[in-house]
Amino acid sequence: MTEPILSINQLYTSFRVDGETIPAVEGIDLSLYPGEIVGLVGESGSGKSVTSLSVMQLLDETPGEVTGGEVLFQGKDLLKFTDRQKRKVRGNDISMIFQEPMTSLNPVLKIGKQLIEAIREHQRISQTEARKHAVHMLNQVGIPRSEEIMNEYPHQLSGGMRQRVMIAMAMSCDPKVLIADEPTTALDVTIQAQILDVMRNMRKEHNTSILFITHDLGVIAEMCDRVAVMYSGRIVEQGTVYEIFENPKHPYTKGLLGSIPKLGAKEDRLDSIQGQVPTVEDRPKGCKFANRCPFVMDHCWEEEPPLFDGENRCWLHEREEA
Amino acid sequence: MKEPLLQVDGLKKHFVSQKGFRKSSKQVVKAVDGVSFDIKPGETFGLVGESGCGKSTTGRMIMQMLEATEGTITFDGQRMDQLSGKELKKARKDFQMIFQDPYASLNPRMTVRDIIAEPLIVHEMETANGIDARVYELLDTVGLPRKVAERYPHEFSGGQRQRIGIARALAVRPKLIIADEPVSALDVSIQSQVLNLLKDLQDEFDLTYLFIAHDLSVVDFISDRIGVMYLGKLVEIGDRESIIQNPQHPYTRALLSAVPVPDPRAKRERIVLEGDLPSPSNPPSGCPFHTRCPFAWDRCASETPQLQTAETTGHTAACHLLDEL
Numbered sequence: 221m222t223e224p225i226l227s228i229n230q231l232y233t234s235f236r237v238d239g240e241t242i243p244a245v246e247g248i249d250l251s252l253y254p255g256e257i258v259g260l261v262g263e264s265g266s267g268k269s270v271t272s273l274s275v276m277q278l279l280d281e282t283p284g285e286v287t288g289g290e291v292l293f294q295g296k297d298l299l300k301f302t303d304r305q306k307r308k309v310r311g312n313d314i315s316m317i318f319q320e321p322m323t324s325l326n327p328v329l330k331i332g333k334q335l336i337e338a339i340r341e342h343q344r345i346s347q348t349e350a351r352k353h354a355v356h357m358l359n360q361v362g363i364p365r366s367e368e369i370m371n372e373y374p375h376q377l378s379g380g381m382r383q384r385v386m387i388a389m390a391m392s393c394d395p396k397v398l399i400a401d402e403p404t405t406a407l408d409v410t411i412q413a414q415i416l417d418v419m420r421n422m423r424k425e426h427n428t429s430i431l432f433i434t435h436d437l438g439v440i441a442e443m444c445d446r447v448a449v450m451y452s453g454r455i456v457e458q459g460t461v462y463e464i465f466e467n468p469k470h471p472y473t474k475g476l477l478g479s480i481p482k483l484g485a486k487e488d489r490l491d492s493i494q495g496q497v498p499t500v501e502d503r504p505k506g507c508k509f510a511n512r513c514p515f516v517m518d519h520c521w522e523e524e525p526p527l528f529d530g531e532n533r534c535w536l537h538e539r540e541e542a
Numbered sequence: 543m544k545e546p547l548l549q550v551d552g553l554k555k556h557f558v559s560q561k562g563f564r565k566s567s568k569q570v571v572k573a574v575d576g577v578s579f580d581i582k583p584g585e586t587f588g589l590v591g592e593s594g595c596g597k598s599t600t601g602r603m604i605m606q607m608l609e610a611t612e613g614t615i616t617f618d619g620q621r622m623d624q625l626s627g628k629e630l631k632k633a634r635k636d637f638q639m640i641f642q643d644p645y646a647s648l649n650p651r652m653t654v655r656d657i658i659a660e661p662l663i664v665h666e667m668e669t670a671n672g673i674d675a676r677v678y679e680l681l682d683t684v685g686l687p688r689k690v691a692e693r694y695p696h697e698f699s700g701g702q703r704q705r706i707g708i709a710r711a712l713a714v715r716p717k718l719i720i721a722d723e724p725v726s727a728l729d730v731s732i733q734s735q736v737l738n739l740l741k742d743l744q745d746e747f748d749l750t751y752l753f754i755a756h757d758l759s760v761v762d763f764i765s766d767r768i769g770v771m772y773l774g775k776l777v778e779i780g781d782r783e784s785i786i787q788n789p790q791h792p793y794t795r796a797l798l799s800a801v802p803v804p805d806p807r808a809k810r811e812r813i814v815l816e817g818d819l820p821s822p823s824n825p826p827s828g829c830p831f832h833t834r835c836p837f838a839w840d841r842c843a844s845e846t847p848q849l850q851t852a853e854t855t856g857h858t859a860a861c862h863l864l865d866e867l
Binding site: 490 | 699701729730731732733735741758762797798803804814819
């Protein structure tokens with residue numbers, strides 16, 4: 221068995237607001253193996269984006285702080301790195317793409333300049349070579365007239381093109397890990413299909429491991445090898461994409477799958493999950509899903525279930541095992 | 543055969559933007575360019591398309607929030623453009639809208655009671671005493687506890703706000719509800735609750751829906767008939783099942799094939815479209831889709847195809863290769 225390239229162990233992240241500490245991520249364990257695409261799925265407020273920001277250590281500008289756990293990249297704890305070491309890893313070994321490409325590109329710099337800057341930050345090559353490499357990357361992500369685009373500004377490009385530029389930038393130093401936080405959510409479906417193709421090719425050609433964060437279960441089913449489902453700052457279930465979609469164990473995963481309308485299914489009603497995600501203050505004491513769970517038992521309110529078999533957090537499965 | 547509740551005929555909206563020194567150069571954006579369809583009472587018509595296709599502009603013209611450049615809208619037998627201001631106000635009671643953004647569409651300074659009561663007051667539908675009872679009734683209908691009446695919108699989540707917006711739309715007992723992306727800002731578990739609610743309300747109050755959305759799975763779930771828009775034009779229109787199972791227009795096919803399916807074993811022929819949506823200010827000649835269409839030939843660039851009935855399926859599509867693909 222190969223070693224995971226990235227492993228998140230018992231990660232805790234919380235936010236300090238008005239003197240109060242609000243836990244956003246509470247004890248996450250997740251591994252990413254070389255060449256693997258792992259999906260992190262959950263609804264708003266489940267902590268999936270905070271998880272990715274914690275791994276990239278991009279919380280400095282926010283009131284957030286990693287309060288416990290470790291993030292091992294090739295066996296070394298990223299959380300203990302100095303700023304200098306972090307800069308070296310970020311963009312070079314681990315890259316990230318965000319949902320809104322417009323806010324992640326500098327609006328006053330030409331595309332080419334931004335790409336070259338990113339490349340030369342990590343590679344000791346000349347301006348000319350970096351430019352050549354940048355054009356090559358733009359071609360790789362399927363951007364037509366790449367030479368011209370190098371001299372254009374972000375606002376001159378469409379959303380799909382900007383996201384391609386972001387992917388080109390993220391991939392320019394051939395990272396081992398790519399963290400993609402809702403990379404296609406802002407895009408139309410036909411453009412989304414193009415971007416997903418680009419990402420699949422990147423994985424095939426460079427063996428990049430991808431942590432794919434999204435709320436869209438359809439995208440997860442198409443892209444991922446393994447899936448982790450988050451709810452209220454925890455991973456409530458994880459498994460291979462087949463296990464999760466064909467034999468979901470946690471009632472939340474089941475509810476989520478029942479909630480999405482399926483194309484051509486001629487359903488009359490959707491199985492929805494009652495109620496709504498509790499706010500941090502209102503999270504139940506025991507299982508965080510207890511107030512919405514159709515199978516809730518007395519025990520669920522009292523004690524939070526551990527991760528049974530390392531794959532699902534539900535007391536129902538303890539009974540099965542016993 | 544029932545008379546249609548809403549008839550839209552040759553609807554166009556051209557936005558003119560003037561640029562340059564002394565606004566010398568004019569640019570015309572053909573946001574909606576000749577759209578016709580009708581909706582029968584009790585039916586749900588889904589209008590689907592990608593951003594910039596003109597689906598929201600169409601909805602806004604029907605709502606009389608935007609004036610049409612050309613074409614007519616007939617609601618319940620009345621030509622909307624021929625109504626006086628007073629008559630229009632009266633007619634507005636019969637068509638209401640649900641908006642996409644549940645954060646921007648509720649006045650943050652009004653309580654839930656005032657938000658839901660406002661249309662009742664504007665249309666003078668209830669006495670002062672009757673208003674409270676009606677507000678409570680509406681809260682019950684959309685599944686919100688009565689005690690929320692005194693609260694303000696910021697205290698609610700997106701799904702709850704959308705329920706408030708629905709209660710407001712239902713207040714004046716409309717015949718037609720235009721819902722513009724009502725669930726796209728919501729999480730999936732909340733989205734399914736709101737979709738189920740919309741279906742229940744339709745049965746309970748005999749509502750007719752114009753449902754505008756970009757998500758084909760959602761449109762498939764809720765609609766009886768579907769119209770597919772591309773660059774300001776309807777390219778295909780027909781019964782839901784026929785459109786979804788047997789799409790005729792190459793754009794509809796590409797759109798359907800691009801929808802991610804929540805089944806890891808699904809094997810599908812993906813038609814990946816080349817390039818981006820052309821700008822509506824400079825639309826391609828002939829068929830608007832020919833720049834991205836995998837089947838385009840000479841005629842497509844020169845001649846705009848009209849909507850025709852396909853022999854194989856009985857629904858209509860605008861393509862020169864209809865029945866040949």
